[in-house]
Each structure stands twice: as C-alpha cells, then as structure tokens.
Amino acid sequence: MRLLYFAWVKEKTGVAAEDVTLPDSVATVAELISWLKTRGPEFANAFEQSDVIRTAIDQAHVQHDARIGEAREIAFFPPVTGG
Amino acid sequence: MRLLYFAWVKEKTGVAAEDVTLPDSVATVAELISWLKTRGPEFANAFEQSDVIRTAIDQAHVQHDARIGEAREIAFFPPVTGG
Amino acid sequence: MIRVCQEDFDIGAEIAALTDGRTDIGAIVTFTGTVRDCGGAITEMTLEHYPGMTEAELERIEAQANSRWPLQASLIVHRTGTLKPGENIVLVITASEHREAAFEAAQFLMDYLKTSAPFWKRETGPDGRKWVEAKTGDETATARWRDRKNAAE
C-alpha cells in the first residue's frame, strides 16, 4: 500500500511517499496512525496530535474511523489552507 | 421650478423637462401630482396610478408626503430597473 | 470610484487599475451584468438614466459600502444607451483583505444599485418595445441589508 504525506506531516516524517505492508491488525485509519507512531521518533512526532491530522483514502477525505479495506493509496496531511 | 420626467412617465406625458410655476396650494409631492393630473389627458394618464410613480427632489429620493419647500428640481419616474 | 458611460469596460484592465502594485489586498470580487436575449425575445436593450442624480446615487451607495465593510478599493461602472444581447451593462468590483467583506459588499452594491440608482431599461424585441418592470425581489434583497444593520445596532 502506498502512503503519502503532505505539508508539515511530510516535513516531520521526512517522507513524501512510501510503499508499506501493513500488519494484519491494522483495519482502520486510527489503527494505521497508531502503528505509524511506532515507526520512529519522526513518525511519533508527526502524528502526536493525531486529531489534527486529516486523511484521504484513494484521494477521498475520510474520518479516522474509516476502514482501510482494499485501499491502494492513503494520504496524511494537515487541515487544508488553499484558496 | 424645473420638472423632469423619465422612462414611461416621460413617454406618457410627452415631456422630458419643463419649467413651471406652482400654485400656492401645492406644498407636497402628493399635491403636486394631483395638480399635474389636471394639466391634460396625457398627464392624467401618466400619473393615473400615482402610487407607482417615484419622485426625487433635487436629485434625492423622497416619499409622496415630502414637502416641496425650496426645491429647484423635481423628477418623476417609474421604479428603477438598472443593473 | 464610479463611472456612467456609453463605452464598454474591460474587467481585467479595471481590476489592474484598482490593484496594481498593491500587496494589501487578499480578495477581489467582480460582478458583471450582461444583456440576455431571453430566447430571442430581446434584440436590443436601451438604458435611460437621470444624469446628475445617477452619479450622486452611485457615490452614495459606494460610500455606504465602504462604511460597512473594510474595502481596499471599489468601483461601479454602469453603461447607458443601446446594447445588444451578450453586451456588458454594469460592473462592480470590491477588494478587501478577506473574501467575506468583498463578497458581501459586492452584493450590497448590486442590491442597492438595482433599487435606488435612477436607470430604466427598455427592451426591444420582435413584438416591439417595452419598459422593464421592477422586481419585488430586488426590494426584498435590499431590505435584508437594512434589517441586518438594524439587528447589529
């Protein structure tokens, strides 16, 4: 599965995009975020205030309780500030 | 005193502008309209539905109960439709 | 600024004239009113106005908008004379730091212009000429700004 990071989430993780294999125990976005936080201090820091983080599954906004299912691409980013 | 007529008020009266001397009995816009209606069938027709007619004294919108006072210019026209 | 004229306007050039070189503007709203042919019922539209009072009313409306919203710039241009379907009639531009003020001020200017600026439209079509009738909706739209102001006071 492909993971993408944008704006300060990208700066904090130090990663723009990566391909990962998720543990079977990860079924929802919230569980994915918990798992990401175990991957090192940069990820723990980036996802520390996880309620601020926005998530998109296959380029559509989702809540943290969304199930990952057959997602190909999951993106993490701060609240948007365009316009 | 100068009287001006616009849009269909002008077309119905057949007059764009004229200088008139008002009778002493005319003190308000409503009284002026009543007097104008006595000036011939064109004026009677133009001011027949007098509640539709809008009035400006010296280029500022006024109600029909407005006093004419020292007005130099009074204009009569339909509700505006610009924009 | 306000302008009453027969000539067409260039929206891009008008925005540029208002904003060029400025770095304190965050939001620019324009409204352009154009002549519709209403499915062929209108072949021409003629705009009559009350010279002198027109300019005074437009300036009054613009001053009101500037007193109600923090505008960096504003412009009202209204054409007169005879126009064809598709042609521009009126242009309103408002510039502010934020979009709410720019949007609201532009709507306010159009609502007030529609009910207080002394312009009259006459349409020409296959069935002849006729003066456009005022819409009660325009009065209602203008009244809501008065209500909002009264409620705020």
Added chain:
Amino acid sequence: MIRVCQEDFDIGAEIAALTDGRTDIGAIVTFTGTVRDCGGAITEMTLEHYPGMTEAELERIEAQANSRWPLQASLIVHRTGTLKPGENIVLVITASEHREAAFEAAQFLMDYLKTSAPFWKRETGPDGRKWVEAKTGDETATARWRDRKNAAE
C-alpha cells in the same frame, strides 16, 4: 471547468472564454484570491498540493455547485508553486441568468475549496517559514451551506 497550474491567469480572458458568443448569461461573478504581504511579514508564499486528489476535489465541488444553482458556466483555477505578494492564487467564475445564483455559487465554491481542496500554504517572511493554520471560520462558512441544504429538504 477546473485547472491546477503554476502559470498566472488573465481574468478578462477567462471570462471571455466562458461567455463569448453567449446571449443566455445575465450575471457573471468572479472571485480572485491574492497574496497579501501582511505589512511586510510575508515575502513569499508557496502552495503545495496533492496532485490527483486536488483535481478530483475541485471537480466534485464544481459539480455540487452546478447541482445546487442553475449555472450557465463555471471555472475554478488554482495556482501552485511559489508566489510573491500581490500575485494571484485562485480564481472562481460563475455565470448564471440572475445575480443571486452567481453570487451564491461563487461563495459556495470558495468556502468548499477552502475546507476540502488539498492545498497547503507555507509563508516565508523575515522570521522564516511557517505553514499557514486553517481558520475555524472557514469550517463555519462551509457548514452554513450544509445547514441551508438540510433546512430546504
């Protein structure tokens, strides 16, 4: 139509492209968002976005506006990359028969764009770089359209 690009846009040319030769449009509203320098605190603004999702969100928002209001034409253009104070960031154009629809649809597009299109602004100034924080006012502005829709149903 929607467009995400680095290049600047020409508002007059964009309006002309949407409306040229048409005689069924009565009202055109444009919104332009520009970079403010905030009294010298900002010297540069960089816009990052999520290619693919950005276009999908803008198309979704535009389709929603077109389903809620009778629009003859609409356009969203959003720039990316690094911009200087005074430069254009975003352009929204809506065209309709009447002004209410054009004004409301333009505001709707901007409110939704501000809360759902995946763009992020980073400001550079004398004190360094910083990511712009989202405003709760933008969420409130978007929520009012949902409330209005629910109330109407």
